[in-house]
Amino acid sequence: MIRFTLHQLRVFSAAAELLNYTKAAEKLHLTQPAVSMQIRQLEDNVDLPLFEQTGRQLYLTDAGRELYGYAQRILEVITEAEEVLExxxxxxxxxxxxxxxxxxxxxxxxxxxxxxxxxxxxxxxxxxxxxxxxxxxxxxxxxxxxxxxxxxxxxxxxxxxxxENPLVAIAAADHPLAGRKSIALEELAQHRFVQRESASGTRAAIERFFEEHGLAVKPGLEMRSNEAIKQAIEAGLGVGIVSQHTLELELETGRLVILDVDGLPIIRxxxxxxxxxxxxxxxxxxxxxxxxxxxxxxxxxxxxx
Structure with a gap:
């Protein structure tokens, strides 16, 4: 009979998800040797290898992939039971x-x-x-x-x-478009944009909006956070469109301004x-x-x- 503990399943599940013992240890707040030991004990209990390593890359074996599917379902049921009892x-x-x-x-x-x-x-x-x-x-x-x-x-x-989540156009306070009224969307599109990475939902909404108006966003800088976008725009590296909900501090201090662009904001x-x-x-x-x-x-x- 195969025997394993819930703790072993949780450790194995984290390692199988991340394919890295060190990252699994960080996620579970354990040491890397502790993770290795739990995996080794689990492999001894099932009498099959669960991972194989090629160079520095860790992979699941066929047995590991099978157990990972069961482990996810078992841990999901346990989590639901804990939530219901709480x-x-x-x-x-x-x-x-x-x-x-x-x-x-x-x-x-x-x-x-x-x-x-x-x-x-x-x-x-x-x-x-x-x-x-x-x-x-x-x-x-x-x-x-x-x-x-x-x-x-x-x-x-x-x-x-x-x-509602209004997306507004922003620029540095000294940008040529700052302070102007009723800026045409076509004119805004001529400026370099600072925007989120391609997987961002906000970026997808912006690109879809411009496409609907027969325009395209002019390629510029790509950032992975709203803070980085705002800092780049404040430094004069372009214009951008961001959620108005992110601008409280910058607008209060005058570091950024919302541009008056026809057709904006985009309401999400x-x-x-x-x-x-x-x-x-x-x-x-x-x-x-x-x-x-x-x-x-x-x-x-x-x-x-």
Missing amino acids: GMKGVHRGHLRVSVASTANYFVARLLADFSKRYPGVSISLDVTNRQRLLRQLADNEADIVIMGEPPTDADLHSEAFL HWYMVQRQGKRDTPVMRSFHDHVLEQAERQVRLPSEG
Whole structure:
């Protein structure tokens, strides 16, 4: 009879996902030797090799791929059981796993702070990351609620729009377009753009908007964060289109300005997204209601001072 522990499955699952013992150790807050030992014990228990190494690259064996599929399902059921049992204790206790698109964290942090004050017994895990990882976390059931821009329609997800997300054109305060009224979109398109990486949902929305108007974004700098985009634009390296929700500090200090461009802003929405069929707990339902009730109050648009 094959015997293994849940701890061994969790360690194996992390190593199989990352294909790197060191990264798995960091994710699980263990040492690399501890991960190696758990994998070795698991391989002894199943009497089959689960990993093979070619050079510095780690690969799953056929047995490893089979076990990884079962391990994911087992750990998913265990996680659901833990969530249900915690939920039976009520909203005063429990754990909430929230993952957020980096652009949304400007107001989600305030939402979570307010929620934590209301329910001090609830522990919260927050991950701020990019769109690709958010979708992977939903697929792997690693997050209870994800807050992101428009989710894909072809995935097995339940999504609910809760807040408008206006995308505005910005430039440095001394840019030639700053202070002008009714700038034509065609003129804006002639300037070099500083934008997010190709996998970004915001970038896809911007490119789609320009294509609908028969235009294209002029290639410029590509950045992996909104902070890097704003700093590059402030330095005079181009113009950009970003969520207005990210601009509170820069507009208050006059380091950036919103350009008055015909046809802008692009109105998108923020969504709460969950894996389809995921069982709600009282904590998750309370956070869902809190977001619907408080989101608009937590967003600080520049016009509001």
